[in-house]
């Protein structure tokens with residue numbers, strides 16, 4: 425496995441692969457790798473001949489009072505995992521390598537960045553689209569894999585790829601969960617034992633919302649209120665948002681129909697956690713889990 429810390433090195437690696445006629449699959453990450461990343465990596469390995477993973481904690485997607493400094497960084501562990509999981513190259517640049525001068529040119533995200541995390545984390549998605557734009561221009565992948573865990577992020581990137589005509593195909597991995605249902609997240613490492621025990625409330629509350637929906641409730645406000653109540657009863661420390669939106673455009677809805685995203689963000693101790701479920705409701709009211717978006 426190649427380890428590249430500079431843009432020049434990863435460009436050299438990728439162009440060598442392309443000259444040999446290989447397609448490049450890419451998984452961007454912020455490291456502290458876990459089973460959710462592995463699922464993206466497994467999908468990418470099957471989708472391309474050569475597999476590149478980036479590990480970069482991107483400062484421009486964190487707000488001034490967010491956790492960029494305490495975000496877990498375990499590069500040696502990550503490199504061992506990438507080797508074990510069959511990656512061909514890891515791109516792990518420094519911050520000055522990615523941002524050698526103060527960034528004055530940004531990729532402005534589209535409409536999908538407005539609700540959910542876009543409302544509560546000002547500037548977050550502009551940092552995401554800008555760094556993913558930079559990474560795409562450096563790695564030039566044929567296919568890139570994102571996780572449904574960050575459903576809004578995947579949707580924002582899809583809008584960017586379509587509207588900027590970027591020559592990359594996007595795939596989405598389903599959410600991978602720990603045994604009790606908590607979605608794997610690098611931030612789970614920062615939960616104390618008590619917080620970890622309470623964190624599973626996020627998974628249970630979303631499940632509760634889907635049960636209400638399956639029972640025939642079509643008022644999104646009522647479903648979200650029930651989820652918020654469950655989260656508070658089950659002892660999360662703060663509910664940041666719970667919303668039900670239309671898929672794939674993430675616009676608001678008056679009644680639940682078609683394909684929808686039930687998404688939530690909560691705080692447990694000092695850790696911010698997000699999770700979501702995507703479901704399809706048929707005309708006769710049958711509810712089933714659905715992929716975030718069909719492959720283009």
Ligand code: AMP
Pocket residue numbers: 452453454455459460461463464569570571572573574597598599600601607608609610
């Ligand atoms: P991150 O390192 O948190 O930026 O995540 C890198 C990629 O892994 C993103 O596309 C995430 O959506 C994806 N990912 C993170 N956690 C999970 C999970 N539990 N299941 C599936 N994909 C995930």
